[in-house]
Amino acid sequence: xxxxxxxxxxxxxxxxxxxxxxxxxxxxxxxxxxxxxxxxxxxxxxxxxxxxxxxxxxxxxxxxxxxxxxxxxxxxxxxxxxxxxxxxxxxxxxxxxxxxxxxxxxxxxxxxxxxxxxxxxxxxxxxxxxxxxxxxxxxxxxxxxxxxxxxxxxxxxxxxxxxxxxxxxxxxxxxxxxxxxxxxxxxxxxxxxxxxxxxxxxxxxxxxxxxxxxxxxxxxxxxxxxxxxxxxxxxxxxxxxxxxxxxxx
Numbered sequence: 150x151x152x153x154x155x156x157x158x159x160x161x162x163x164x165x166x167x168x169x170x171x172x173x174x175x176x177x178x179x180x181x182x183x184x185x186x187x188x189x190x191x192x193x194x195x196x197x198x199x200x201x202x203x204x205x206x207x208x209x210x211x212x213x214x215x216x217x218x219x220x221x222x223x224x225x226x227x228x229x230x231x232x233x234x235x236x237x238x239x240x241x242x243x244x245x246x247x248x249x250x251x252x253x254x255x256x257x258x259x260x261x262x263x264x265x266x267x268x269x270x271x272x273x274x275x276x277x278x279x280x281x282x283x284x285x286x287x288x289x290x291x292x293x294x295x296x297x298x299x300x301x302x303x304x305x306x307x308x309x310x311x312x313x314x315x316x317x318x319x320x321x322x323x324x325x326x327x328x329x330x331x332x333x334x335x336x337x338x339x340x341x342x343x344x345x346x347x348x349x350x351x352x353x354x355x356x357x358x359x360x361x362x363x364x365x366x367x368x369x370x371x372x373x374x375x376x377x378x379x380x381x382x383x384x385x386x387x388x389x390x391x392x393x394x395x396x397x398x
Contacts, residue, residue: 152379153178156227158219160210160267161237163190165336166286169367170234170374175201177375182223184208184216185237202227210237210263213270220270229278232378233271235264235285242297253300260304264311275324280382282325284374285312289332289390293398305330309388316387325385327377332392333364362395 157174161167163185171183175198183191184206191205204226208215223230238260241252264285275281290298291305309328316326370391377386 151177152375154180155231155378156180156182156223156229157232157234157378158182158184158223158230158267158271159234159236160184160208160216160219160263161235161286162194163187166331166334166367166370166374167234167236168194169371170236171203172197173368173371173375174378175203179378180227182206182219182226184210184219210235210266211258213266216263216266217270220274224274230271230274230281232282232284233267233275234374235267235283237263238286240301242301244297245299249300256300256304260301261307261311264308268311268315272319272324276319276322280323282327282378283312283315284327284329284377287312287328287330289330289392289396289398291328291330292390295398313387316385320385323382325380325382327386328388329370329374329377330388330390331365331370332390332396332398334367334370335364336367363393365391365393 152174157179159167159171159181162171162183171181171194174181180202182204183194185191186207186209188205188207195203195205204222206219206222208219210216239255241249241256243249243252268283271283285308287308288305290302291309294302312326312328373389373391377389380386
């Protein structure tokens, strides 16, 4: 198998896991549609790989029309969609007694509705093709709950439920599903934490001796994504939990 010439859409491709996956797949010869709110970041990725076939789109996953435009633009350019990678997400952290209504709504809009928008836009194409692969980033906290992370965990549990439902509904149409559930990864996700104390504690923890065993690089998660994309049509890796070796939870 090979990822060469596979048509892959990455939502949330401007940094972290999305950007690392874009770079890896570009080197493997995939045809990429990269979408994010920060178009300048996508232009930088495009410029780094001038030999690769890369289309870029400014899109907010909470806006269904913008997500649909990414799907339509990809089909217009490449003629099909082999993979949709729903990777956009945020991680505000607060105890529930803080009643952080705005954070809750943002997480639901991006982490849950954003995934549904991607699926809803790509699914008609994949059903018509009778093939496709939907990959979505969840989290170890989609399996575990910690104080301060209840609302975030709730969105990631929801992602697992949505993806399992998609698997059951669409397996007869040869549509594969994969949940990627990372532990701690060194990305900009921490910047979405509005609680300054927690944000700084998490960032400082990455600088402690031995921190390399308790945090992963985005490129290491990208390896996992590239692996599941490269599986044969009759093989579906439905869930992949990827923890740093030294992580407790």
